[in-house]
Amino acid sequence: MTSSTPSTKFRQNQMKSIIGHSYNKLYGQFMAEELTEVGNYRILKQIGEGSFGKVYLAHHKPTHRKVVLKTSDKSDPNVVREVFYHRQFDYLHITKLYEVIVTETKVWMALEYCPGRELYEHLLSLQRITLEECSRLFAQIVGAVYYAHSLNCVHRDLKLENILLDKKGNAKLTDFGFTRECVSRSQLDTICGTTVYMAPELTQRKSYDGFKIDIWALGVILYTMINGTMPFDEEDEAKTKWKIVNDMPDLDGSFMVPEAKDLIEQLLAKDPNDRPSIEKILSHPFLQPYGLSLMEKTQKILRRQRRGLTQFHSKLERKLLKRLKQAGFDTQAIKASVQKRKCDSLSGLWLLLVEREMAKQKQDYPKRSKSVLSVRKVFDNSSATGECKPSSENLFAQQLDSKITAPLNRILSMRSDNASLPPPSPKKTPCDRSIKQQINLNSPSQEADYQGSGSTTPKKNNLFTKMSKFFKSKRLNNDKSGLSNANRNSQESPKGHGTSTSGSIENNEKVEKKRVNRSESLRSSSKNLVQSVSDDLNDANSKNDDFYALDEHRPQSESNRQLRQLKRLKSTTSSDISGQTSESVNNNLRSALNENSKPSLFNSTRPMSGISQHSELSNETFNSEYSTDGNNSSFKVSDSVRTSFPHANAGGTSQYSSGGDKSSIGYSQKFSTRDLSTMSSASSASERSSRTDSFYDITTASSPMVMDVRKINRTPIKDSVLPRFGAQNSRLTKRSHGTGRRANLVRRMHGRDFMKHNPAQTQSIIQEESSSGGDDEKNVKEISLADGVPLASVEDEELAIHTDSETSAVISGPVKLRVDGNSETFAFSRSLSEGSEWSRNLIDLRHNRKPITEDDESFQIADQEDNSSE
Numbered sequence: 001m002t003s004s005t006p007s008t009k010f011r012q013n014q015m016k017s018i019i020g021h022s023y024n025k026l027y028g029q030f031m032a033e034e035l036t037e038v039g040n041y042r043i044l045k046q047i048g049e050g051s052f053g054k055v056y057l058a059h060h061k062p063t064h065r066k067v068v069l070k071t072s073d074k075s076d077p078n079v080v081r082e083v084f085y086h087r088q089f090d091y092l093h094i095t096k097l098y099e100v101i102v103t104e105t106k107v108w109m110a111l112e113y114c115p116g117r118e119l120y121e122h123l124l125s126l127q128r129i130t131l132e133e134c135s136r137l138f139a140q141i142v143g144a145v146y147y148a149h150s151l152n153c154v155h156r157d158l159k160l161e162n163i164l165l166d167k168k169g170n171a172k173l174t175d176f177g178f179t180r181e182c183v184s185r186s187q188l189d190t191i192c193g194t195t196v197y198m199a200p201e202l203t204q205r206k207s208y209d210g211f212k213i214d215i216w217a218l219g220v221i222l223y224t225m226i227n228g229t230m231p232f233d234e235e236d237e238a239k240t241k242w243k244i245v246n247d248m249p250d251l252d253g254s255f256m257v258p259e260a261k262d263l264i265e266q267l268l269a270k271d272p273n274d275r276p277s278i279e280k281i282l283s284h285p286f287l288q289p290y291g292l293s294l295m296e297k298t299q300k301i302l303r304r305q306r307r308g309l310t311q312f313h314s315k316l317e318r319k320l321l322k323r324l325k326q327a328g329f330d331t332q333a334i335k336a337s338v339q340k341r342k343c344d345s346l347s348g349l350w351l352l353l354v355e356r357e358m359a360k361q362k363q364d365y366p367k368r369s370k371s372v373l374s375v376r377k378v379f380d381n382s383s384a385t386g387e388c389k390p391s392s393e394n395l396f397a398q399q400l401d402s403k404i405t406a407p408l409n410r411i412l413s414m415r416s417d418n419a420s421l422p423p424p425s426p427k428k429t430p431c432d433r434s435i436k437q438q439i440n441l442n443s444p445s446q447e448a449d450y451q452g453s454g455s456t457t458p459k460k461n462n463l464f465t466k467m468s469k470f471f472k473s474k475r476l477n478n479d480k481s482g483l484s485n486a487n488r489n490s491q492e493s494p495k496g497h498g499t500s501t502s503g504s505i506e507n508n509e510k511v512e513k514k515r516v517n518r519s520e521s522l523r524s525s526s527k528n529l530v531q532s533v534s535d536d537l538n539d540a541n542s543k544n545d546d547f548y549a550l551d552e553h554r555p556q557s558e559s560n561r562q563l564r565q566l567k568r569l570k571s572t573t574s575s576d577i578s579g580q581t582s583e584s585v586n587n588n589l590r591s592a593l594n595e596n597s598k599p600s601l602f603n604s605t606r607p608m609s610g611i612s613q614h615s616e617l618s619n620e621t622f623n624s625e626y627s628t629d630g631n632n633s634s635f636k637v638s639d640s641v642r643t644s645f646p647h648a649n650a651g652g653t654s655q656y657s658s659g660g661d662k663s664s665i666g667y668s669q670k671f672s673t674r675d676l677s678t679m680s681s682a683s684s685a686s687e688r689s690s691r692t693d694s695f696y697d698i699t700t701a702s703s704p705m706v707m708d709v710r711k712i713n714r715t716p717i718k719d720s721v722l723p724r725f726g727a728q729n730s731r732l733t734k735r736s737h738g739t740g741r742r743a744n745l746v747r748r749m750h751g752r753d754f755m756k757h758n759p760a761q762t763q764s765i766i767q768e769e770s771s772s773g774g775d776d777e778k779n780v781k782e783i784s785l786a787d788g789v790p791l792a793s794v795e796d797e798e799l800a801i802h803t804d805s806e807t808s809a810v811i812s813g814p815v816k817l818r819v820d821g822n823s824e825t826f827a828f829s830r831s832l833s834e835g836s837e838w839s840r841n842l843i844d845l846r847h848n849r850k851p852i853t854e855d856d857e858s859f860q861i862a863d864q865e866d867n868s869s870e
């Protein structure tokens with residue numbers, strides 16, 4: 001029998017406390033309401049809120065990349081549509097969809113993180129975007145639309161809120177909740193979008209060409225970007241619609257330039273047939289040089305994607321595959337997953353790994369790719385774009401042309417020293433003059449450089465002189481050393497040929513030494529050369545930037561006016577398309593307009609997009625069917641971010657209502673900037689056609705339980721088997737967004753103090769014009785052609801349904817979901833990696849090692865590493 005000494009007792013107590021602590025921690029994890037991890041992602045914080053769920057910044061644990069996790073309630077019929085289309089898109093100006101995780105009640109989309117916020121917010125903060133930035137960003141947006149249209153998909157919800165900015169300030173199109181393919185039907189009936197962005201044919205509830213309504217929305221976007229106000233935005237929704245159909249916006253604002261005016265006029269043509277093709281838009285002078293180069297790039301991307309050359313072909317990808325294979329990964333499974341765009345954890349891992357490797361590569365070779373390649377590109381483009389248009393006398397043409405030509409002229413002027421190049425034309429264009437004037441303004445010393453474009457005198461700072469000098473001197477050195485070697489050889493060979501080994505060793509050493517010296521000098525000179533090239537380019541760019549900064553100067557009072565108008569834009573909303581005919585709308589509006597033809601400054605509420613079904617969207621329509629979320633959902637990320645909105649009464653401030661029992665002003669303020677989007681349905685006939693049009697049949701992720709939530713309007717009946725959208729009770733089929741867009745609006749308005757202006761105008765629409773009731777089947781077939789994959793197979797295998805990654809253990813009982821007629825078992829879980837901590841602590845204790853605590857440095861370092869994903 002062993003006597004227990006105080007020290008062993010102490011140790012035993014210590015062990016007990018460690019076990020107790022670990023046990024409690026695990027228990028806490030089991031019971032916690034907030035979810036900290038989903039699949040391979042660790043949730044960092046909430047960054048936004050959509051109509052049907054929240055948006056979080058998260059961290060992909062295997063690759064340490066930051067992503068956005070967008071949650072959607074499964075009851076959102078658009079979530080399937082969104083995933084279905086979004087995963088087809090792989091384009092530089094469309095947010096990437098890496099992975100989709102489906103849990104009991106939610107769909108989690110892992111998306112590319114765009115830290116630069118919405119273009120809408122960007123515009124709001126700047127009041128107005130410079131013409132140069134407008135041209136660049138708008139070309140990128142059109143590029144994204146061009147890509148989607150080339151895949152026969154129309155977006156149908158193009159608006160500033162659905163364009164995000166990445167960390168480099170590039171535009172990324174997002175939110176494909178209303179997207180559909182247009183191969184099968186050239187004319188669509190579903191009325192969708194946000195009123196202020198709607199084309200006349202939509203507001204008039206006519207059948208429409210999906211491509212053409214996107215073009216119209218582009219016109220609205222461009223107008224707003226340039227002017228800081230929306231083209232059609234009246235206090236009264238009906239007035240807005242009337243104006244869309246009958247009026248032309250003011251295109252003679254102080255910020256407008258003829259090129260932009262011309263493009264907007266074309267885009268906002270009332271007759272859809274008069275609107276330009278997307279190629280024509282990209283070729284428009286206002287978008288140059290960005291438009292044409294993006295069109296070329298996009299066509300190249302499309303060609304490669306059609307030939308299946310985009311994945312696993314680059315050196316980097318092949319290397320990565322090899323490494324993964326060596327590490328024991330099933331690379332065939334990864335390939336299959338990526339190629340089929342399954343959006344499961346394997347493709348998520350692959351896409352993020354490739355991104356990480358590419359980022360690493362860029363970090364490793366930033367100079368080389370920047371300086372050498374950009375110089376080359378400038379020269380390549382120079383012949384095409386380098387000349388100023390003598391005829392362009394307007395401000396914008398001068399700005400754009402000079403933007404292109406300023407650095408080019410400078411470089412070309414350097415180039416002109418080379419005899420091999422043709423001398424530039426001595427004739428001075430207005431553009432030349434303007435550049436010179438600007439350069440005088442910025443830096444008097446630059447004048448000489450620009451004069452040099454027509455002169456033959458070599459400049460000191462000349463890039464080409466430097467380059468040619470450099471190569472000349474190298475050639476001379478080589479010649480000399482070659483000559484001396486030859487001489488030496490010729491001198492040495494007679495006497496030493498094959499005889500003096502020591503001499504030849506000596507010679508070899510000398511030659512080697514020389515070679516080393518030469519390569520060293522070569523390295524240092526090329527370093528200098530690259531440095532001077534990049535200095536030159538930076539110089540030219542900074543001068544150019546100064547030049548464009550001049551455009552920014554304008555009276556403060558004007559800026560304020562713009563800001564106020566833009567705020568109005570933010571608060572303006574579309575209301576529903578009621579059952580009125582376009583004729584009656586017009587009649588009513590004519591009189592309304594006569595009464596009050598001046599639009600008020602603070603108009604109404606914020607524009608929203610939506611799908612609505614045919615009949616009126618009454619206040620009732622938006623009673624929240626989803627307000628039960630808090631009760632049903634197994635997922636709550638945090639109490640602090642729990643959905644909570646001011647309850648709206650029927651005739652009161654908002655047509656949206658939430659559960660009503662939760663309210664949090666603090667939260668409202670925090671996320672007051674959330675965008676809005678709505679969807680509503682009413683009539684069963686239109687619902688049927690909408691079901692097909694909206695891909696509602698692809699409800700792989702929906703359980704019957706969810707359908708019932710919709711049917712019984714807040715009270716779920718679990719054993720109902722009524723299909724989604726199949727209910728004949730119009731009231732039941734009305735969709736609302738009490739916890740989503742409508743409530744967001746309330747919150748947003750609240751935060752911005754916009755509520756008082758016109759809080760009742762809050763709806764926006766997709767409204768289904770009921771086509772024939774028997775359309776469903778036909779539409780389903782048509783839809784199945786969307787990406788060349790039969791619908792059945794899409795349902796069977798392509799939607800990624802996985803509840804947890806390999807790295808996590810399952811802790812809850814399995815949940816049955818009905819997937820396309822088959823029952824499949826799923827489970828959701830949390831990572832339990834921390835659960836084994838106690839055993840490690842015990843081992844440490846047994847071996848007299850210091851137990852690791854969370855305060856330990858090692859933990860902190862690991863955490864830091866985890867957080868520095870990019």
Ligand SMILES: Nc1ncnc2c1ncn2[C@@H]1O[C@H](COP(=O)(O)OP(=O)(O)OP(=O)(O)O)[C@@H](O)[C@H]1O
Binds near residue numbers: 177
């Ligand atoms: N990829 C992303 N990167 C950064 N922020 C994002 C990203 N996606 C969404 N967000 C943020 O979350 C907000 C809501 O996202 P989003 O608009 O896509 O949701 P939604 O449900 O489609 O909303 P709605 O339909 O009402 O427009 C955005 O306004 C944006 O601030």
